Amino acid sequence: MSRTRRIRPGTVGRWALLAVVLVWVLLPLYFLVAVALTPGGTTLRGLNPPDSVTLRNFSAVLNGAYEIWPALVNSVVVTVASTVLALVFATPAAYALSHLRHRRLARGLYLSSFVLRGVPPVALVLPYYVIFSKTNLLNTVGGVIIALIPLALPYSIWTMRVFFDAVPPQVEEAAGVDGAGTLRTFVSVVLPIARPGIAATGILAALLVFVDYIVVATLAGPATMTFPVYVTSFQQDYLSLVGPLAAASVVGALPMILMFGFSQRYMLRLASAGVH
Amino acid sequence: MAGRGTTVVQEAPGFRASTTAVAHGADRGRRAAAPDRKYYWFLVPATVVIALLIVVPLGYTFYLSLRHYDLARGLDEYIGLANYRKILIGGDIEFVKSLLRTLLYVVVVVTFDFILGMTQALLLFEMRPRVAKVFRMIFMLPILIIPTASAVFWRTTMWAPPNEQFLRALHLDGLIDPPLGNPDLALWAIIITVIWAWSPWVFLLLSGGLDYLDRSVLEASMVDGASYFQRLRKVILPLMRPVIFVTLSFKAVDSFLSFPFVWVMTQGGPQGSTHLMSTYIYEQAFKFLNYGFGSALAIVMLLISSLLSIGSVLYWQRTQNKGAWS
Numbered sequence: 001m002s003r004t005r006r007i008r009p010g011t012v013g014r015w016a017l018l019a020v021v022l023v024w025v026l027l028p029l030y031f032l033v034a035v036a037l038t039p040g041g042t043t044l045r046g047l048n049p050p051d052s053v054t055l056r057n058f059s060a061v062l063n064g065a066y067e068i069w070p071a072l073v074n075s076v077v078v079t080v081a082s083t084v085l086a087l088v089f090a091t092p093a094a095y096a097l098s099h100l101r102h103r104r105l106a107r108g109l110y111l112s113s114f115v116l117r118g119v120p121p122v123a124l125v126l127p128y129y130v131i132f133s134k135t136n137l138l139n140t141v142g143g144v145i146i147a148l149i150p151l152a153l154p155y156s157i158w159t160m161r162v163f164f165d166a167v168p169p170q171v172e173e174a175a176g177v178d179g180a181g182t183l184r185t186f187v188s189v190v191l192p193i194a195r196p197g198i199a200a201t202g203i204l205a206a207l208l209v210f211v212d213y214i215v216v217a218t219l220a221g222p223a224t225m226t227f228p229v230y231v232t233s234f235q236q237d238y239l240s241l242v243g244p245l246a247a248a249s250v251v252g253a254l255p256m257i258l259m260f261g262f263s264q265r266y267m268l269r270l271a272s273a274g275v276h
Numbered sequence: 277m278a279g280r281g282t283t284v285v286q287e288a289p290g291f292r293a294s295t296t297a298v299a300h301g302a303d304r305g306r307r308a309a310a311p312d313r314k315y316y317w318f319l320v321p322a323t324v325v326i327a328l329l330i331v332v333p334l335g336y337t338f339y340l341s342l343r344h345y346d347l348a349r350g351l352d353e354y355i356g357l358a359n360y361r362k363i364l365i366g367g368d369i370e371f372v373k374s375l376l377r378t379l380l381y382v383v384v385v386v387t388f389d390f391i392l393g394m395t396q397a398l399l400l401f402e403m404r405p406r407v408a409k410v411f412r413m414i415f416m417l418p419i420l421i422i423p424t425a426s427a428v429f430w431r432t433t434m435w436a437p438p439n440e441q442f443l444r445a446l447h448l449d450g451l452i453d454p455p456l457g458n459p460d461l462a463l464w465a466i467i468i469t470v471i472w473a474w475s476p477w478v479f480l481l482l483s484g485g486l487d488y489l490d491r492s493v494l495e496a497s498m499v500d501g502a503s504y505f506q507r508l509r510k511v512i513l514p515l516m517r518p519v520i521f522v523t524l525s526f527k528a529v530d531s532f533l534s535f536p537f538v539w540v541m542t543q544g545g546p547q548g549s550t551h552l553m554s555t556y557i558y559e560q561a562f563k564f565l566n567y568g569f570g571s572a573l574a575i576v577m578l579l580i581s582s583l584l585s586i587g588s589v590l591y592w593q594r595t596q597n598k599g600a601w602s
Contacts, residue, residue, distance in 0.1 A: 010504055018399055021392070022414070028434060028472055029417055031441045035433050044433075046444045089322040096318035103312075109319065111589045118529045118585040119330060122554045123574035126561055127336035150330045157322060182314055213424050213536035214554070218562065228424040232540050235428055242432050242439070249425035256420040 036246035057247035066244050068251065070223070071230035075210060075255070077141060078226055082148035083206040090156035091198060095186055097157070098164035110161060116154035124150055125218045132219055139221030147215050152205040159204070163197025164190070200266030203259050210255065227252050334578065337571045345568035359572035370548055371573060374556040375580070381467065381552060382531040386524055388471050393478035394520075397486050398508070412483065419476035426473035427540035431456060435465050442468075459549035462542055466550055470537050478527055485519030486512075525588045532581055553577050 031044065036057055038050040061068050100106030128147050129138070137143035167190055175185040191198070213228045220229065231252065234245035344355045363371060396415045400408045418426070434442035435456050443449040455461035489512070497511045513520075535554040538544060544551035544559055551559070557577060561570030 014399065014402070017395060021396055021399065024392075024472070025415060025418060027445060028430070028442070031433055031439075032421070032429055035429075035439070044439055044441060046441070089325045092318035093322035096315040099312055099315040106316075106319075111593075114589055115582055115585040116326065116330060117526075118533070118581045119334070120533050120554060120557075120574065120577050120581055122533075122535065122557050122561075123337050123578045124330065124333055125558075126567070126571055126574055127333040127340065129562075130340070130567075131333065131336065146329065149325065153322065153326065153329075186318070211423050213539070214558070228422050228536070231422060231425040231428055235432070235540070245425070245428055245432065249421050249429060252422050252425055253420040256422065260416065260420065 032246050032249065035242055036250055038243060057243040058251075061244050061247045061251060066234075066248065068227075068230065068248055071225060071227045072252070072255075074141065074144075074220075074224055075226040075228075078144050078148060078216075079206050079210045081145045082209050083152055083202055085145070086149050086152035086156050086205055087198065087202050090153055090160060090201075091191070092186070093157050094160035095164050095190065095194075098161050098167075101161070101165070110158070113154040113157040116150075117158065119150070119154075121151070121212075121214045125214055128215075129218055138219060139224055141224050144216055144220050144224060144226075147219050148209050148212060151212060151215070152209050155208060156201050156205045159201045160194075160198060163194045163201070166197070167193050196266065200263055203263040203266075207256075207259050207263075210259070227255075337574055337578075340568055341572035341575050343568045345571070347565035347567055355568070359569050360576075362569065363572060363576060368573075370551065371553075371556060371576075373548075374551040374553050377463065377550075378532060378534075378552045378554075381463070381534065382528055384467055385470055385531045385534075386528050388467075389475040389478040389527060390482075390520070390524060392471065392475050393482045396479045397483035398512075400483055401486050412480075415479055416476040418473050419480075421473065423473055424536050424540050427469065427537045430465075430469040430472075431541045434469075456542055457546055459547050462546060462550045466537055466541055469541065470531075470534070473537075478523055481523040482516070482519065485516055485523070488519070489515050521592065525592075528588075529581070529585060532584065 030047075034044055034050050037053045037055070038044070039052065039054055039056060044050060060066065097106050097110045101110070124147070132138045132143050132147075137146070171189060171193065172185050175189040180189065210226075211228055212226075213232075216226045217229045217232075220226065231245065231248055234241045234248070341359055342354060342356060344351050344353050344358070346352075362368060396411075400411055400415070403411065421429070430442075433439045436454050437449075440449050440454065443452070443455075452458070452461070455465035493515070494507070494511060497507050502510065533554060534552055535558065538550050538552050538555045539558065542550045544555045548556075553573075554577075557570050557573045560566045560573060
C-alpha cells in the first residue's frame with residue numbers, strides 16, 4: 001500500500017446511491033432498446049443480450065408500414081397551433097397581471113389560473129364530445145386544436161407572469177416618455193425583452209399539449225389522432241407488435257428531445273416560475 | 277405605470293436577485309396613484325377564451341349532470357339532482373373507492389417522485405458542471421418516451437408474460453402472478469411505471485431550483501463544518517422550499533387528474549381495482565354511456581380538485597404573509 005486515502009463514508013454512500021438511481025433509470029430503457037432491436041415475436045432472456053440484432057423494426061416504422069407519419073404530422077400541427085393560440089391570449093394577460101399584481105382583483109385572477117389548471121380534463125371532454133358531435137367538429141383537426149387550448153392557457157398565464165415581473169420598469173417608463181402608448185410599449189419594448197421567458201413557457205406548454213391522451217383519444221378519429229393515441233394502437237396484438245412499438249416509441253422521443261433541448265436553458269428560470 | 281419592484285420583497289433569500297433587484301419600493305406610493313386600470317383591457321382576450329373554452333363547457337357538464345342522459349337507451353330527460361343524490365346518498369361505493377385510491381396514488385407518486393428527484397438533483401449538485409450535464413441528460417431520458425408509449429411498453433414488456441422483464445430482473449417471475457392481472461398488485465405496478473416514466477419532470481425542476489441557489493451561502497455553511505445532512509436540513513431544504521412547494525403542488529394536481537397510464541395499462545381493471553377518478557368517470561360516460569351520471573361525477577371531481585387547488589394557494593399565501601419565505 002503506497003498511500004492510504006481515506007474514503008469517507010459519505011462518498012461511498014453517494015456512489016452507491018448513484019448506482020441505484022442509474023439502474024432504476026437505465027434498466028427499463030435497456031429493455032426498450034433491446035426489444036426495438038430484436039425481430040418481432042421473440043422474447044428477451046433477462047439481461048442476456050438478444051441473440052440477433054436487427055434494424056427491421058425501425059425501417060418498417062420509418063417506411064410507414066405502421067402509419068406513423070400521419071400521426072406525427074397531426075401531433076406537430078395540433079401542438080403548434082394550440083400552443084401558439086394559447087400564447088397569443090396568455091401573453092397580454094400575464095403582462096396585465098404583472099402590472100396589476102398588487103391589486104386584489106388581479107391577484108385573485110392570477111391565483112385562479114392555478115385553479116383553472118386543476119380543472120379535470122375529463123370534465124371538459126364530456127361536454128366537448130356532445131358539443132362537437134352537434135357541430136360536426138368531431139374527428140377534425142380544428143376541433144382537436146380548440147379542445148387542447150384549455151390545457152395550455154391557464155398554465156401559460158401562471159408561468160409567464162414572472163417573466164414580465166422581471167422586466168425593468170425604467171424601460172417602460174422610457175418608452176412612455178418617448179411617446180409610446182401602452183399597447184405600443186407592450187408590443188415593441190416589453191415583448192422583445194420577455195421573449196426568452198415566453199419561449200420557455202411556450203415550449204413547456206407545447207409539451208403538455210403534445211403528450212395529451214384523453215382529449216385527442218376522445219375527440220379525434222383514426223385520421224386525426226396524434227402520436228400518443230397512435231402508440232396505444234400497438235396494444236392489440238402485442239406479441240408481434242412489441243418490436244415496432246418500441247421502435248416507434250424511440251422515434252416519438254425525437255420531438256420530445258427537440259422540445260427539452262430548447263427548454264434546457266430556461267429550466268433554471270422555469271423552476272423559479274410561480275415563486276413569488 | 278403600475279408600481280413595480282415588489283418582486284424583491286417576495287423573493288426568497290438565497291435566490292439570485294432578478295433584474296428588478298434594486299428596490300423600487302420607495303416610489304411605489306407615487307405610482308400607485310397612476311391609472312393602471314388600462315391594463316385590465318389586456319385581460320379581455322384571455323378571459324373571453326377561458327369563458328368560451330372552459331367555463332361554458334363546464335356549465336354544460338353541469339347541465340348534463342341534471343339529466344338522465346343515457347346514450348345507450350336513448351334517454352334524455354331532466355331529473356334534477358337525482359344523479360348527485362345517487363353519488364352522495366345512494367352511495368356509489370366504486371366512486372368513493374376511486375376517490376380514496378386517487379388520493380393514495382397522489383400521495384405515493386408525489387412522495388416517491390420527490391425522494392427520487394431530490395436525490396438525483398442533490399447528486400448532480402455535487403458534481404463538476406461537465407459531469408453534471410451528462411448525468412442530467414441520463415436522468416431525464418425516461419421522460420422523452422411519450423407517457424402512453426411508456427405505458428404500453430411497461431404493460432407489454434415489463435409486466436406481462438412472456439417478457440415480464442421487470443419481474444425477471446427482480447427474480448420474481450413465476451413467483452407472483454402477472455401484476456396487472458392481480459387486483460392487489462395492479463395499482464402498484466402502475467405506480468412504479470408512472471414514477472419511472474414521469475419523475476424526471478420533478479427532478480428537472482428541483483435541479484433547476486438547486487442551481488438557482490446562491491452557492492456562496494452554501495459554501496459559508498461548509499466553512500462552519502456542518503455535516504452534509506445538517507447542511508441539507510438547515511440550509512439547502514429551507515432555501516429550496518418555494519421551488520419544492522411549487523413543483524410538488526403542480527405534480528400533485530397532475531397526479532390527481534391522472535388518466536393515461538391507468539387507461540392504457542388496465543382500463544381500471546382487474547375488477548375495478550385500479551380505477552382513479554378520471555378513469556372511473558370516463559368509463560361511466562364513454563363505455564357505459566351513462567352520460568348524465570358521468571357528468572355529475574365529473575362535477576364532483578371538479579369541486580374536489582378546485583378545493584385542493586384553492587387550499588394549496590391559500591396555504592401558500594399564508595406562509596408568505598407570515599414572512600416564512602420573504
